[in-house]
Amino acid sequence: MIDIKTFDKTIGLEKPRRILKYVLIFCTSGSVTISVDENEFVLTENTVLTITSGQIHYFKNIDNAKGIVLEFTYDYFCKNDNDIELIFHNGLFCHFAMNEVIPVDNSESILQELQLIEKELTETPYQYLISTHSRIELILIEINRSKINRGDEIYKPDALFLAFLETILKNFEKNLSVNDIASLLGTTESKLNELSKLHTNKTAQHVIFGLIISEAKRLFTYEKLSVKEVAYMLGFNDPFYFSNFFKKHTNIAPKSYKEKVMIE
Secondary structure (H helix, E strand, C coil): CEEEEEHHHCCCCCCCECCCCEEEEEEEECCEEEEECCEEEEECCCEEEEECCCCCEEEECCCCCEEEEEEECHHHHCCCHHHHHHHCHHHCCCCCCCCCEEECCCHHHHHHHHHHHHHHHHHCCCCHHHHHHHHHHHHHHHHHHHHHHCCCCCCCCCHHHHHHHHHHHHCHHHCCCHHHHHHHHCCCHHHHHHHHHHHHCCCHHHHHHHHHHHHHHHHHHHHCCCHHHHHHHCCCCCHHHHHHHHHHHHCCCHHHHHHHHHHC
């Protein structure tokens, strides 16, 4: 549901891992390189990196760095549309490989809130989960303010579109259609297409395709699975059809992609 640890108390940071939680990493001193999917980011003092649920990540060169790792689930944090919109506000947590290192202005305030969250989770006083939820909100607001102060445009996503993305992420193996997802969310295929066009300039179906390709790359890179195994995990009954699908969207056959990442 929610967890917080300092760099020195978190086990396994230097091994690739994926968790269905949103991860916020705050570096308080030194520097550390963090690999997220196919990209690397260098965190230095008073910078933040956010990692979306399901992204594979690990730390490199962590020896001289200090900081805090906060993890929380979508179900814990997103109680209403405002929560859903806040978690993705200005692209903080995004399903489209848009991770970035964010220098924060009010680092003392963020550090204080993180330390208070750690205290709440250790002592578990009355209504501590409500308290920690509020503190996460304050942290995200401070990070958003830092982005706006440096000149970033304000981006406020629609809660329904974000629920659409979460549904895809949690149901790859079911091979859900846009209409299936619309039914689950109590909306229409037309509405999901409208929101997808607004947020990504793509159809809802192409948003699904993009997330499937990202997931396939993670499985090939870190899980060392065969093309056939990945195909079945992503809801394809025919591995040959999956191979054609992957090549169409990446311009490389899955077998060749596997060989490439193994060399790297």
